[in-house]
Amino acid sequence: MTKTIRVGVPGASHDVVIGYDILQYLPRALRRVGVGPTIGVVTDSTVARTWLGPLRRALEASGHSVIPVVLRPGERRKTLQTVGSVCGRLLRAGVGRDGCILALGGGVIGDLAGFVAATYQRGIPVVQVPTTLLAQVDSALGGKVGVNHALGKNMIGAFHQPTLVWSDTACLRTLPRRELIGGLGEVVKYGIISDRRLFEWLESNLDRVFALSAAGLRFVVERSASIKARVVAADEREHGLRVILNHGHTVGHALEAAAGYGRLRHGEAVLLGMRIEAQIAAWMGLLSEEHRRRIVGLIDRVPVAAPRLSLARVLGHMGRDKKNRRGVMRFVLATAIGRVQVVERVDPALIADAIRASVRTRG
Ligand code: NAD
Ligand code: GLY
Numbered sequence: 097m098t099k100t101i102r103v104g105v106p107g108a109s110h111d112v113v114i115g116y117d118i119l120q121y122l123p124r125a126l127r128r129v130g131v132g133p134t135i136g137v138v139t140d141s142t143v144a145r146t147w148l149g150p151l152r153r154a155l156e157a158s159g160h161s162v163i164p165v166v167l168r169p170g171e172r173r174k175t176l177q178t179v180g181s182v183c184g185r186l187l188r189a190g191v192g193r194d195g196c197i198l199a200l201g202g203g204v205i206g207d208l209a210g211f212v213a214a215t216y217q218r219g220i221p222v223v224q225v226p227t228t229l230l231a232q233v234d235s236a237l238g239g240k241v242g243v244n245h246a247l248g249k250n251m252i253g254a255f256h257q258p259t260l261v262w263s264d265t266a267c268l269r270t271l272p273r274r275e276l277i278g279g280l281g282e283v284v285k286y287g288i289i290s291d292r293r294l295f296e297w298l299e300s301n302l303d304r305v306f307a308l309s310a311a312g313l314r315f316v317v318e319r320s321a322s323i324k325a326r327v328v329a330a331d332e333r334e335h336g337l338r339v340i341l342n343h344g345h346t347v348g349h350a351l352e353a354a355a356g357y358g359r360l361r362h363g364e365a366v367l368l369g370m371r372i373e374a375q376i377a378a379w380m381g382l383l384s385e386e387h388r389r390r391i392v393g394l395i396d397r398v399p400v401a402a403p404r405l406s407l408a409r410v411l412g413h414m415g416r417d418k419k420n421r422r423g424v425m426r427f428v429l430a431t432a433i434g435r436v437q438v439v440e441r442v443d444p445a446l447i448a449d450a451i452r453a454s455v456r457t458r459g
Contacts, residue, residue, distance in 0.1 A: 137164050236258070
């Protein structure tokens with residue numbers, strides 16, 4: 097049984113289909129959305145080991161010509177240089193404007209392959225087939241695609257909505273625990289920003305997610321994807337509401353970049369970012385002590401080992417955050433479980449103290 101969530105983006109509405117063991121049915125869905133015969137499947141070597149074979153067989157059996165592009169895994173590959181080499185591979189294989197990119201993997205592959213699709217021959221369709229919890233609940237939805245720059249996370253990118261998102265929760269069976277934790281960071285985020293019931297469910301059922309319970313995973317993927325779809329449909333280009341999806345990210349992105357890409361998973365950085373931002377909100381009198389304690393309590397049940405970080409580097413990265421306006425940092429702070437508010441002009445000393453209270457720093 098599958099669940100379909102419609103993302104109602106003007107001019108680019110599409111479905112997110114969620115189900116267990118559904119890769120084999122993807123070709124039928126591709127026909128329905130009019131995807132052409134040639135598909136560049138961008139993936140990484142870890143994902144390819146288990147999931148490329150079955151997908152490729154299903155696609156070829158239904159008459160598609162598949163160009164596999166298998167990259168080395170990891171955040172450090174999310175660069176313009178990799179974009180160039182993927183484009184080279186597609187050009188050499190003769191993929192034209194009637195071709196399509198299929199991103200099979202986690203958020204790194206989804207962001208990178210999506211950016212290739214946004215720019216290759218001025219744009220071709222992309223189908224997102226997310227294989228990590230993080231990608232199924234967040235990155236594969238919403239059309240933000242891009243790559244990192246040495247000076248900042250996701251600094252080069254585009255909006256390019258997928259033609260279809262196909263989330264097979266069976267893929268999560270092979271996910272290492274650390275990657276599950278990364279995904280949980282974004283799930284906890286949805287609870288904090290807009291879904292008190294989801295937050296309470298996590299407080300009671302976190303173990304079911306760690307145990308890879310099929311029903312538990314399906315619940316969190318469906319619930320999270322529904323929230324993201326609603327927010328993106330209301331504000332695709334982040335002129336307003338969509339900024340709430342960046343809760344925990346003002347600090348989180350800076351921690352991730354300061355640690356050096358790949359050392360701290362994105363979702364791990366977001367967990368720490370939300371912990372720190374809850375402290376900032378409480379110190380500013382925006383969040384009650386009871387809700388701060390519950391937020392921190394849930395986050396601390398999801399183990400994250402942060403390296404020692406240079407405080408100056410973290411603050412430097414925060415100064416270049418994409419949400420900043422006229423050089424002023426913007427935070428999306430929790431005001432209660434299920435509610436957030438955009439806040440500017442936070443005392444830098446308070447930010448530094450909150451960071452020091454959650455991660456080991458130097459400098
Ligand atoms: P990832 O893509 O690096 O995947 C994590 C690891 O899991 C990789 O080593 C991968 O090979 C492996 N893996 C993937 N699927 C697997 C499976 N089914 N079984 C076993 N191993 C598997 O990391 P991620 O956490 O999925 O994504 C993080 C990226 O997503 C970051 O670059 C972040 O910036 C981006 N992101 C983007 C958005 C967006 O809106 N576009 C939102 C959130 C995060
Ligand atoms: N992950 C933030 C967004 O999609 O807007």
